Amino acid sequence: MSDLADFPITRRWPPRRPDAIQLYSLPTPNGIKVSLMLEETGLPYDAHLVNFASNDQFSPEFLSLNPNNKIPAILDPQGPGGKPLALFESGAILLYLAEKSGQFLPEAQRWEVIQWLMFQMGGIGPIFGQLGYFHHFAGKEIEDPRPKERFRAEVERLLKVLDGALEGRDWIAGDYSIADMAIGPWLRGLRDFYKAADIAGWGSLKNVPLYLDRFLARPAVQRAINIPARG
Template identity: 80%
Template structure:
């Protein structure tokens, strides 16, 4: 049995199954990327809820694993060389899990998959998140319309890029991959939780809406979107 006691995070979130991947997360767009990937890949794991309402992400135990105080993060007791591996940043975790499992990062499309993962990490996620803030959260009370319009326009542009790339394809890089797992949760959040898809030109898209429907129809996605379960 792996000894994870050297990792302070296990003091706040004890591992009841220390021989499997420990997931520290919250069902947000970034968080569910990893739970969906774990479900799709069939990797065994133990989820732990990092409750932002209780500022769990700011505790010394969580910061010992991710000094950037963001979810998700993982602790794999069976990392490279058989040694435990602590890892944060959802994109990095997706790549690591794909390489560990040998799934959802096909060698023939490896770099095409990775470019779309980076497209999400550097574009869709940040821009959709800012639009969500200015449209749905506290930013909606700011009188100056320019910040919201900046992120609305950029979100609309990125959606058009994605829409064009999906022409004639079911999945963004050919076969279903970690790129789709990166992108899908953010489309779902823009369309649902943020209620901002309409102002970003969703109705004019030819391919993205059906792409999101295909993603959400996958059983592993449906399960992963609810992990970790909220208290």
């Protein structure tokens, strides 16, 4: 496909800026990662709300872009070779935008950044989300304490790993990078949305709470946590 009009998703969410990156998202931790990267880099983009309340993520138009029915997803009209690129999975999008912009993936720290990005994708995101389900959502109605405790203990372990890695560092891989953009929104979600930080040993951590404060103080973060606006 060589034109945005060839993509079915643009019929449900018409581009307001056809020359800009089209972002289809919701300000959840995974969604914030990509809106934050776009804000930090200054790449032009057009944000479209994928409303879970109306099951937008299951619409044929959205599934045509992301068959895994998860946000975020992007459509870049100026992809490799000048051709449109459709992309889903937040980690893949962060890597793509880092290479496109030449920002937040420094060559000297490239593999360390990718390492911590994978740590978030494979550990922090799925495990924090499971604890959130059992602590804050419908899972809290399950009487058997073992599922919740399994994820609580693993969240506590992951936080300790992160706390140790941050010793003597402001950011996880040295300079501020896409790894921090991936990790920060999930720490915020654990503490402020799931209300599960205290049960996972947050009070005993030395570096993580200050790291989250530094992250949240960034102007781009303050903007990104409301992009796209929920309406």
